[in-house]
Amino acid sequence: MNALLVSTKPATMQVWREELLALDPALDIRLHPESGPVEDITAAVTWNHPPEDLYRYPNLKLLISMGAGVDHLFRPPGPPPGVAVVRLVDRLLTTAMSEYVLLAVLRHHRQDAGYRALQARREWEELPAPDTEATRIGVMGLGNLGADAARKLAALNFQVAGWSRTPKQLDGIETFAGADGLMPFLARTDILVCLLPLTPETEGIINARTLAGLPHGAYVINAARGAHVVEEDLLAALDSGQVSGATLDVFRTEPLPREHRFWTHPNVILTPHAASITIPRSVAPQVIDNLARLREGRPLANVVDVSVGY
Amino acid sequence: MNALLVSTKPATMQVWREELLALDPALDIRLHPESGPVEDITAAVTWNHPPEDLYRYPNLKLLISMGAGVDHLFRPPGPPPGVAVVRLVDRLLTTAMSEYVLLAVLRHHRQDAGYRALQARREWEELPAPDTEATRIGVMGLGNLGADAARKLAALNFQVAGWSRTPKQLDGIETFAGADGLMPFLARTDILVCLLPLTPETEGIINARTLAGLPHGAYVINAARGAHVVEEDLLAALDSGQVSGATLDVFRTEPLPREHRFWTHPNVILTPHAASITIPRSVAPQVIDNLARLREGRPLANVVDVSVGY
Numbered sequence: 205m206n207a208l209l210v211s212t213k214p215a216t217m218q219v220w221r222e223e224l225l226a227l228d229p230a231l232d233i234r235l236h237p238e239s240g241p242v243e244d245i246t247a248a249v250t251w252n253h254p255p256e257d258l259y260r261y262p263n264l265k266l267l268i269s270m271g272a273g274v275d276h277l278f279r280p281p282g283p284p285p286g287v288a289v290v291r292l293v294d295r296l297l298t299t300a301m302s303e304y305v306l307l308a309v310l311r312h313h314r315q316d317a318g319y320r321a322l323q324a325r326r327e328w329e330e331l332p333a334p335d336t337e338a339t340r341i342g343v344m345g346l347g348n349l350g351a352d353a354a355r356k357l358a359a360l361n362f363q364v365a366g367w368s369r370t371p372k373q374l375d376g377i378e379t380f381a382g383a384d385g386l387m388p389f390l391a392r393t394d395i396l397v398c399l400l401p402l403t404p405e406t407e408g409i410i411n412a413r414t415l416a417g418l419p420h421g422a423y424v425i426n427a428a429r430g431a432h433v434v435e436e437d438l439l440a441a442l443d444s445g446q447v448s449g450a451t452l453d454v455f456r457t458e459p460l461p462r463e464h465r466f467w468t469h470p471n472v473i474l475t476p477h478a479a480s481i482t483i484p485r486s487v488a489p490q491v492i493d494n495l496a497r498l499r500e501g502r503p504l505a506n507v508v509d510v511s512v513g514y
Numbered sequence: 515m516n517a518l519l520v521s522t523k524p525a526t527m528q529v530w531r532e533e534l535l536a537l538d539p540a541l542d543i544r545l546h547p548e549s550g551p552v553e554d555i556t557a558a559v560t561w562n563h564p565p566e567d568l569y570r571y572p573n574l575k576l577l578i579s580m581g582a583g584v585d586h587l588f589r590p591p592g593p594p595p596g597v598a599v600v601r602l603v604d605r606l607l608t609t610a611m612s613e614y615v616l617l618a619v620l621r622h623h624r625q626d627a628g629y630r631a632l633q634a635r636r637e638w639e640e641l642p643a644p645d646t647e648a649t650r651i652g653v654m655g656l657g658n659l660g661a662d663a664a665r666k667l668a669a670l671n672f673q674v675a676g677w678s679r680t681p682k683q684l685d686g687i688e689t690f691a692g693a694d695g696l697m698p699f700l701a702r703t704d705i706l707v708c709l710l711p712l713t714p715e716t717e718g719i720i721n722a723r724t725l726a727g728l729p730h731g732a733y734v735i736n737a738a739r740g741a742h743v744v745e746e747d748l749l750a751a752l753d754s755g756q757v758s759g760a761t762l763d764v765f766r767t768e769p770l771p772r773e774h775r776f777w778t779h780p781n782v783i784l785t786p787h788a789a790s791i792t793i794p795r796s797v798a799p800q801v802i803d804n805l806a807r808l809r810e811g812r813p814l815a816n817v818v819d820v821s822v823g824y
Contacts, residue, residue, distance in 0.1 A: 299646055299671050306670075307620040314617055319785050326777045328769035328786040333793065336609055359669065360616075361609050459638035467636045475629050476638040483643065 205244035208495065209261070211236035212251040212270055216484070220249065220270075223488040231495075247498060249491055251482075252276045259284050266290065266498045268491055269508075271482050272297055272349060275402035275429060278513045289508040290494055296486045298352045301427060304479035305353040305397055308425045308451035309362070311473070312395060313339060317449070336361050342393030344409070345400035345428065346372045346379070347514075349480075353399060365389060369405065369512075390417035395425065401514030402429040412437040421448040427479040430455035435466070442471055453479040515554035518805065519571070521546035522561040522580055526794070530559070530580075533798040541805075557808060559801055561792075562586045569594050576600065576808045578801055579818075581792050582607055582659060585712035585739060588823045599818040600804055606796045608662045611737060614789035615663040615707055618735045618761035619672070621783070622705065623649060627759070646671050652703030654719070655710035655738065656682045656689070657824075659790075663709060675699060679715065679822075700727035705735065711824030712739035722747040731758040737789040740765035745776070752781055763789040 210220050210233055217235045224231055234240050236253065245261040251270035255277060258264060267283050269276070269291045277283050311317075315331045322329055339362050343354045346368040358364040358376050366374060367389040371381040380389035390396070396418060400406045410426065411434040418424075424447050426433055435456055441447040449471035455464070458477055466472050490505065497504050508514060520530050520543055527545045534541055544550050546563065555571040561580035565587060568574060577593050579586070579601045587593050621627075625641045632639055649672050653664040656678040668674040668686045676684060677699040681691040690699035700706070706728060710716045720736065721744040728734075734757050736743055745766055751757040759781035765774070768787055776782050800815065807814050818824060 295671075296646075300643065303620055303624060303646065303670065306616065307624055307626070310613055310617040310620070314613060316617070319788075320783075322786070323777060323784055326772050330786050330788045330791070333610065333788075333791045336606075336613065356669070360613065360666070361605075462636050467633060473630075474633055476632070476640050478629075478640045478643070481640070481643045 205232065205241075206246050206499070207232040207234050207240065207244040209234050209236060209239050209245045209248035209250070211248065211253040216251075220484045220488075223484040224491060227488055227492050228495075247495055250277070255279050255283065256281055258287070266494065266504070268292070268494060272301075272347075272480075273401065273429065274508050274514060275431075277508075278403075283510065288498075288504055289510055290504050290506045291508055292482060292487045292490060293348055293506045294482070294487050294490070296483055297480050298348055301349045301399070301480040302353045302356050304427055304453065304475075305399070305425060306356060306360075308427075308473070309341065309357060309395055309397070312423045312449060312451070317471075337363065339363065339394055340365065340392050341395045341397060342367065342389055343397045343399060344368075344389075345398065346374065347399070347401065350397075350399040353397060365392060386414065387417045390414055391419070393418055393422060395423045398424075398426040398428045398432050400428050400432060402431055403513040407431050408434050410434065410438060412440065415441040415447055418447070420446055422446075423448055424450040425452075426450070427453045430458065435464075439465055439469070442469060447471075449473070451475075453477055515542065515551070516556050516809070517542040517544050517550065517554040519544050519546060519549050519555045519558040519560070519574075521558065521563040526561075530794045530798075533794040534801060537798055537802050538805075557805055560587070565589050565593065566591055568597070576804065576814070578602070578804060582611075582657075582790075583711065583739065584818050584824060585741075587818075588713075593820065598808075598814055599820055600814050600816045601818055602792060602797045602800060603658055603816045604792070604797050604800070606793055607790050608658055610790040611659045611709070612663045612666050614737055614763065614785075615709070615735060616666060616670075618737075618783070619651065619667060619705055619707070621761070622733045622759060627781075647673065649673065649704055650675065650702050651705045651707060652677065652699055653707045653709060654678075654699075655708065656684065657709070657711065660707075660709040663707060675702060696724065697727050700724055701729070703728055703732060705733045708734075708736040708738045708742050710738050710742060712741055713823045717741050718744050720744065720748060722750065725751040725757055728757070730756055732756075733758055734760040735762075736760070737763045740768065745774075749775055749779070752779060757781075759783070761785075763787055 210217050221233050242261050246263050247266040249268040267287050267289045274291050283289050313334050318331050341357050341362045341364045343350050343366045346366045354364050354366050354377050365378040367380045410432050451473045453475045520527050531543050552571050556573050557576040559578040577597050577599045584601050623644050628641050651667050651672045651674045653660050653676045656676045664674050664676050664687050675688040677690045720742050761783045763785045764787050
């Protein structure tokens with residue numbers, strides 16, 4: 205038996221099954237928790253599946269994240285030893301994430317809060333014109349998502365820099381790397397965009413110390429994972445004015461609890477983890493492709509380095 | 515005498531004088547209305563100057579618009595016969611206009627009004643993901659501003675088409691032209707962006723007939739001139755739902771009168787003619803350059819075709 209386990213929200217699982225079967229009607233698909241005999245499962249495509257459950261499948265060889273992020277697979281105890289892990293890399297996921305970032309950047313840059321307040325008061329008043337070429341954006345994380353957002357922002361004439369764990373090169377974009385590069389990167393960043401993978405190293409990376417390293421009045425955009433942010437530290441920076449505002453798509457606890465101050469903070473714009481949503485039809489072909497590679501013993505695509513967790 | 519007349523808002527005139535003198539201290543600059551002997555004036559750089567006033571200067575040879583738009587120079591009686599007319603073409607003006615258009619497009623495309631309402635109610639709810647590659651944007655006007663906006667929208671994977679008076683070609687952008695091309699262009703346009711020059715031909719081009727030619731629920735962005743829009747027709751289309759919303763920077767009467775319905779319409783986002791503002795420091799060099807061309811009898815740059823008014 206060569207069965208594929210699919211696990212995510214029930215309604216979404218049905219869509220995944222349809223899209224995968226449309227491409228390969230011979231697939232043996234099992235929707236969690238109705239996986240059948242545990243020996244059957246050789247591959248799994250999952251989102252927010254309990255990691256320990258995967259240890260029940262003795263023949264599991266391939267674990268496919270249902271998104272670009274794979275941190276959900278690395279929560280303790282992490283993926284079972286010897287199981288290959290791959291992510292989705294999708295033009296539509298990347299496009300949607302860059303749209304989210306551009307909207308948040310432009311809204312802040314073009315003083316939209318000020319203009320909305322003026323309209324509400326029916327006041328005709330021109331605010332000082334922003335200086336795009338003097339506005340410094342810093343993108344944390346230069347994977348597929350971060351690199352695309354950085355390039356699109358640079359194409360709009362912003363001064364864009366990027367920071368990543370290991371040194372990277374991108375045309376037209378100043379890059380910083382590692383622990384030594386972080387504070388210099390923050391010191392030149394007016395608008396901080398977090399698109400990092402979530403790992404033990406990046407958990408809580410947006411905290412009192414790093415927020416204090418930004419220029420006074422900097423803006424923060426987080427579309428990566430809620431756990432990148434120490435939320436109380438960000439609230440304190442928003443209250444003091446060290447951070448002038450934030451656009452947040454992700455939170456420590458999701459759904460964001462109704463009593464959380466982010467909901468009502470005047471300088472916080474939030475969305476319900478909706479910046480970039482996997483569309484099964486768009487990514488089903490790469491799942492099929494990786495299953496074929498597994499079956500035929502060819503190298504897998506979009507492999508995650510299990511030793512670093514991204 | 516070879517004097518340059520400068521005419522705009524008083525505070526702005528002072529900035530213009532400083533920036534021009536910084537580049538050429540020998541310039542003889544006169545700020546309207548203190549122009550000195552009318553015979554002295556050979557060139558003028560103006561914004562919203564009364565056109566008939568320019569007939570008082572017998573030696574006027576060159577009229578420089580203080581922006582990309584030149585319609586303010588063509589209000590009756592229009593520029594004096596035999597006077598050359600040039601516009602400003604400025605990277606910063608173009609950049610700022612494209613930012614405005616991108617912000618308006620992305621805000622609508624990413625269902626921002628819906629997400630703002632959800633945040634206000636502290637409701638965590640994902641709205642249906644928009645399909646960028648299926649979203650058809652139509653840019654009216656393919657001059658410097660329209661072409662730049664169209665290219666930047668196409669780079670974000672929208673389906674972009676353009677319409678202009680005379681046929682134009684742009685890589686990756688479907689183009690329509692002339693009266694015959696207008697209705698087919700509108701029929702395939704989900705988001706209409708107006709960046710046309712204002713001429714007798716384009717005055718009132720956004721009206722009941724053309725709005726009805728858009729797909730039901732289309733979105734309208736006007737950052738060109740207020741007179742492109744028949745405002746009552748746009749309000750009727752907004753009220754009926756034929757047009758789902760509009761972002762407007764320009765109006766028939768500016769400042770927009772306090773009692774105008776645009777201020778309070780739930781589906782109108784407006785700004786006070788602030789999409790793209792000329793920064794004297796950025797454009798002073800091209801004014802100096804055209805004055806030198808005039809003096810030396812060389813061809814002028816960025817010449818306006820007086821016969822068509824743009």
